[in-house]
Amino acid sequence: DNIDTAISSLSMGTSHYATECLVAALKDTPYDTGLDMNLLTEIAAYFADVKKHYAKYESDFKGVDIKILESQIPGGMITNMENQLREQNALDKLQEVLKEVPRVRKDMGYPPLVTPTSQIVGSQATLNVLTGERYKIITKETRECVLGKYGKLPGPLDEDLLAKCTENEEVIDCRPADLLEPEWDRICEELGDSVTSEGDRLSYAMFPKVALKFFETRGQPAPEAPPPPAKPAKEPAAPERSAAPAAVPPAGGEDRMVFNVRVNGRDYSVEVSTSGAGAPAPAAAPPASSAPAPASTPAGSAPSSNEQGTAITASLPGSVFSIKCQVGDTVNPEDTLMILESMKMETEVKSHIGGTVQSIKVKEGDNIKTGDELVVIG
Structure with a gap:
């Protein structure tokens, strides 16, 4: 045993x-x-x-x-x-x-x-x-x-x-398996001479997009492991809640600063650019301004100001696996617009309205967050 x-x-x-x-x-x-x-x-x-x-x-x-x-x-x-x-x-x-x-x-x-x-x-x-x-x-x-x-x-x-x-x-x-068509020859043809290992070809057969990205980066030097979380510096008469984290100036005089931050009991090393800006604002607090909205907007918000239409947004984070529509296509409710890879699963993004595809905000392979605009339909 x-x-x-x-x-x-x-x-x-x-x-x-x-x-x-x-x-x-x-x-x-x-x-x-x-x-x-x-x-x-x-x-x-x-x-x-x-x-x-x-x-x-x-x-x-x-x-x-x-x-x-x-x-x-x-x-x-x-x-x-x-x-x-x-x-x-x-x-x-x-x-x-x-x-x-x-x-x-x-x-x-x-x-x-x-x-x-x-x-x-x-x-x-x-x-x-x-x-x-x-x-x-x-x-x-x-x-x-x-x-x-x-x-x-x-x-x-x-x-x-x-x-x-x-x-x-x-x-x-x-x-x-009886329903599967033979695909080994097709895989070998698609990969060409760049991939000759049977193991790599099998990886591509199972995870085509992930495998191609892996093949591209495999020969590159591995990134250095991050240092262990730094212990917070002791401060005299420290209050109950920790004070603002101390900034660590980077080597070489670059306009970047590194902060050691503790969140929910975990230590993180955060690098912030200081070029042309004042003190860095918290990431979770987007500035309120009248500037045009960025390409990625929260779910349920209006589409960008330079377009008239309804934005179809991502309901969960992931990456764009494949796009099933083109600009100018006529779509109906429940038509599949694209497929996302999220939580290691493929999920269809369907249109909830009918109309014409005015713009596609992403491309295959892009990483997306919940609420990001994917397609605008008018």
């Missing part, structure tokens, strides 16, 4: 049980691991220092939470949910999402919570909570899972969800 563990400095929470604890528990038993506790202590100390460089990725989910026995989701899935909700400024919705996961899983016929179906269920549960309406937005992967394209599901499907997913397609009852 095998048991997955993690060194103590990287254990618990969304990770595995601590290696040292299990080694100590099994010592002098027939299952003694024979591992040297002194060496494990050195390893733990090493990774405790490494961990500081990745503090911003650390999950807030720590210790032991028995509610996981109800939601039944793996640790990596929780970390991903936290990141998704943090991008939406909705981290307070985490418990709602955890409660929604088993409901979505039941609706979808109890797919196993392992990659990739765990991500499909988790992303759909997150969308259900964030939109305030169950299955208002259905990801492409959720739809395909319900249609049987990930294989036969072990349980019955929810009738309402099935009806929404079968508006334009039928459930398949054969082996999904």
